[in-house]
Amino acid sequence: MAAMSVIGIDFGNESCYIAVAKAGGIETIANDYSLRGTPSCVAFSQKNRILGVAAKNQMVTNMKNTVFGFKRLLGRKFSDPLVQKELKHFPFKVEQRSDGGIGIRVNYLNEDNVFTPEQITAMLLTKLKDVAATALQTQINDCVISVPSYFTNAERNALLNAAGIAGLNVLRLMNETTATALTYGIYKQDLPGAEEKPRNVVFVDFGHSSLQVSACAFNKGKLRILATATDAQCGGRDIDMALADYFTQDFVTRYKLDARKNQRAYLRLLQEVEKLKKQMSANSTRLPLNIECFMEERDVSGDMQRSQMEQICAETFNRVERTLRAILHNAKLRSEDIHSVEIVGGSTRIPAVKSLIEQAFGKHASTTLNQDEAVARGCALQCAMLSPAVRVREFSITDVQPYAVRLAWDAARNEDGDMEVFPAFHAAPFSKMLTFYRKEPFSVSAYYSDQVPYPDTFIGQWQIKDVQPTPEGESQKVKLKVRVNIHGIITVASASLVEKKQDTSQNENIEMENSSENAQNQDTPMETNGGNQDQQQQNGPENNQEVRDEEMKGEPQQKQSWTQRVGQWFSGESDDKKDKSKDKSKKVLVKTVELPIEAQTHGLSVHELNGYVEQEGKMQAQDRQEKERADARNALEEYVYELRGKLSEGETLHDFVAEDQRNKLVNHLDSVEQWLYDEGEDQNRQVYSDKLSELKTEGEPIKQRRLEFELRPGALDEFALSIQLTNKAVDLYKAGDAKFSHLAETEVQKVIDASKNALTWLETARQALAHTPRHQQPSHTTHQIRQERQNFENLVHPILNKVKPKEKTPPPSNQTAGDGQADGNKDAPSTQSQEQMDVE
Ligand SMILES: Nc1ncnc2c1ncn2[C@@H]1O[C@H](COP(=O)(O)OP(=O)(O)OP(=O)(O)O)[C@@H](O)[C@H]1O
Ligand SMILES: [Mg+2]
Structure with missing residues (x-):
């Protein structure tokens, strides 16, 4: 069986990293260009797709068919203002599909082809999969992929779809800063004990197109994300664009060349300013920028100093500062509560960013982690925790769901029809049980309550089917499990009809249920928004008021292993089942019936997904x-x-x-x-x-x-040596050597004759070969010479190596004076010649 893969993928806006968990630890994998980072770039040609490094390398010469920046397009509609803004920077064509989605039009195989951002992402993922498969020499299926913590349901679903198209089984979509926190925490030996005050660490990831900050509380063996603060519109590329704009203006003034009128020139300028930006991180002196044959076959040059760049990009740095301050607010921390600030992401190398961090938190920006690889490593660690293939240290991870979520239902009946199920920064993954009293099928919808970095706050609508009144015409109790799942996706995971039963003999599908009071007492950390027991009585079942919520247990308070908990999330097992059985008081037997749910939410339909999988395969x-x-x-x-x-x-x-x-x-x-x-x-x-x-x-x-010519002398010499050794043995025999004294004369004569013939053959061959010009077919091939030697040896060796018969226990007095050859020579001939032959 092929080994199971345990990999983590950091899917970045600019580049991707892959890490693998092995028995010896976590390693980052190099690609086919021996680079750890693979550009998030996909290109198309007349004959094939070009992925990763190769795609980036040919970008300038194949602009219209080289796609980048697609991570930001995932799960969005063409009309989305963010998409419209992004389009302005793309040299490739983007259009609206009939369903309102995004279509990227490229020339592939000499034909116009339109691909979705999910498909393009899948193409990049297949490349990463390939890189990992080559490095690990095994098939890749299971993986953990990183996502920005600010991704909403639509974007997360789209990435899962992309992974599905690429044939990857995603064990978890992991928030980027949480992956970083895991990489940090798992190796720390000095974390405070479980009962002690946690160590609060802030993680800042400033990448190519976004800034993510999280505050995390660590105790021995666990981490808990307290809050996040993000700016999805602020990254290293904003600096590149500001610098490119500056130089564009500069070149217009000095050269009368306008890069905005020439996409190719603008793209080259962007690449050059990015290099300059990186150089400025290490040097505060004035640095040159030169581009040969920029436009109209003219070279251009300019220069810049770090301080100047800081002025030009002031807006970006202001945004960074705002986000850094926001984390203190969101996590309700003061800077003195923070133990340290760890930075990752390429853009944290910018000195101005480091000093903003130092100002905001009053702490040095620490680089304990590998700035480029921390996210991928965290994902690989998480993958190892979720997979049986590699054992890792137990480490509990509690993430957050950054946005408040509301659930709404058919409000037509004078009900509230709406409640907040998860406030912002609620722990995740997490499930809540909501109870409804209904006589007929109904639907619920989920929305983000506040502003999210996505134009639509709608999350999904779920139709709960097959609900009927009781035989008495009353409402039935229907429990919905609303969940932020392991991918950070909000969903109605299940709906079940709860029928109270008196008869214990019906044990199928029967579970013990707590009375509501007990449930309330037990669920100390639970959310109590929404209705409760009082409301239930007040409104009565007929009012169909949402009545109760319960917390899913199995969160950090539980003494369960991470893997056990994850197993439950996957199996969809309701944790409250178990806890209820612990409760000894007031039990009611109930029968639960799973109800069919029809979901309408973001993401591809099975039909679409299958179509894309097939197309990807082709x-x-x-x-x-x-x-x-x-x-x-x-x-x-x-x-x-x-x-x-x-x-x-x-x-x-x-x-x-x-x-x-x-x-x-x-x-x-x-x-x-x-x-x-x-x-x-x-x-x-x-x-x-x-x-x-x-x-x-x-x-x-x-x-x-030529080969014959090289090998032949060796073959001839070997044959000559073999004849020589044989002749030596014959000489010993003739000299009466005891080692051969048991051989019959007739036999030895056969050896003598064979040796003579062999020598004749060898001499004839040597003569003939000496007279054959090199360009002609040789009269004797190496193979023939070796064969001839083999035949010769097959004849003479059995005779010469014949084992000497053992002498019959001679009395000591009879022992002839002499060399004592009777002893110790029964196994091996002792002459040098024979030893050598035996070796043959
Ligand atoms: N020495 C440096 N100085 C300044 N900027 C740098 C330096 N090195 C890399 N960068 C910038 O860092 C960015 C890439 O960072 P990173 O690889 O963390 O982004 P990403 O993970 O691909 O994107 P994102 O996290 O936004 O999805 C680029 O904008 C790059 O120009
Ligand atoms: Mg990143």
Whole structure:
């Protein structure tokens, strides 16, 4: 069975990182260019897709078909103001699809193709999957992927869809700063004990297009995210754009060249200012910016100093400061409550950002973590915790759901029809049970209560089906489990009809239920928004008022392992079932019946998803086919160069082919080379391999002759040595050597004859070979020589190595004076020659 993969993926706006959990620890994986970071870039050509580093490398020459910045498009509609803003920076075409979604139009395989951001993301994920599979030599399925903590339901669902298209099984979508916090906490040996005051650490991740800050409380073996503060519109790229605008203006003034009128020039400018920005992080002196052949075949140059950049980008830095201050407010912390501030993300390398952090928290910005890899590492750790493949230290993680969530239901009946199920920064994953009294099917909808960085606050609508009145015509009790799941997605996970039963004999689907008072007492940390027992009585079942909520247990208060808890989230097992059974007082037997739910929420339908999976499969097959084709073409090209080089004067193969034949072959090679750059540029794989076979029929015999020429002397010498050793043994026999005294003369004569014949054969071969020119087929091949030696040895060795019979226990007095050869020689001949032969 192939080993199970345990990987974490940091899917960044600019680049992605992959980490793997192994028995020895966490490692970051390098890609096919030996780089740890893979650009979030997908390009299209006439023949294939180009992914990652290769895509970024060809961006300037294939602008219209190189897609980047798609992480920000996930789960959004074309009309979304953010999308409209992003479009302005894209050199590729983006359009509205018939369903209002985003379509990215590219030329692929010489045809216009429109892909969704989910598909493009899936393409990048298949590349990452491939990189991991190559590095680990195993199939990749299970993984944990990072998401910005500010992602809403729609974006999270879209990323899960993308992973699904790429054939990845996502064990968790993990908030980026939570992944970082895990990477920090799991190795810390000095965290305060469980009962002590926690250590509060602030994590700042300033990446390419967003800023995320979180405050996290650590105790031994656990972390709890207190709050987050984010700015989805503030990142390193805003600095790049501000600098590009500055230089655009500068070039207009000084060169009368307007980069805004030339997408390619603007793209190059962006790439150059990004380099300059990075240099400015390390140098405060004035630095040059030079771009050759910028526009109208003219070179441009400019310069900038760090302090100047800080002025130009003042707005970005103000936003950073605001977000840093917001975390103190959101987490209700003062700076003196904070133990340390850890920074990650490429843009925290900017000195101005570090000093803003120091000002905001009164603390040095600490770089304990690898700034680029911390997120991926945290994801790999989380994946290991969720997977049975690798054992990791137990570490409990409590994340937050950053936005308040409201649930609304058919308010037509004079009910409130609306309640807040999760306030902002509520612990996650988390489930709440809500009880409804209904006689008929009904629906509930979830909304974000406040402003979220997404144009629509709608989360989803769920139709609860098959609800009927009791035989007495009364309302039934229906329990809904509303959940922020492990991916941070809000959903109605289940609906069940609760029928009270008196008869204990019906044990199927029967569970013990707490009375409401007990439930209330027990659920100390529970939310008490919404109705309660009083309301239930007041409104009565007929009013169908939402009556009770309960907390899902199994959160950090529980003494359960992380894996057990996760198992429950996956299995959808209701934690309150277990706790209820603990309660000994006032029990009522109930039967629960799962009700069908029809959900209407963000994300692709199964039908759409299957269609995309199929399309992705076809594109992968096409890429594979193209790779095989390119490999076949390269193999042919390589053979042409290699053979022609070796045939030239003074090179290894020159003498092993007759001159006229060599000239003919070189001409042939030249013509194949010509063909390769001409009509052979774009042929299918078979054409290349046929041509290669054709060339090989000419080239390989030459190579073979050269090889023969190199190996032959060794084969001849080995044969000569074998004859020599045999003759030595015969000489010993003739000299009466005791080791051979048991051999029959007739047998030894056979050896003598064979040796003579062998020598004759060998001498004839040597003579013939000496007279064969190098370019001709040799009269005797190495193989023949070895075969001849083998035949010779097969004949003589059994005779010479014949075991000497054991002498019959001679009385000590009879022992002949002499060399005592009777002893100790029964197993092995003692002469050097025989030992050597035995080894053969
Ligand atoms: N030395 C440096 N000085 C200034 N900026 C830098 C430096 N090194 C990298 N950056 C910037 O950091 C950004 C990339 O950071 P990072 O890799 O953390 O982003 P990402 O994870 O791809 O994006 P995001 O987190 O927004 O999804 C780029 O804007 C890059 O220019
Ligand atoms: Mg990032």
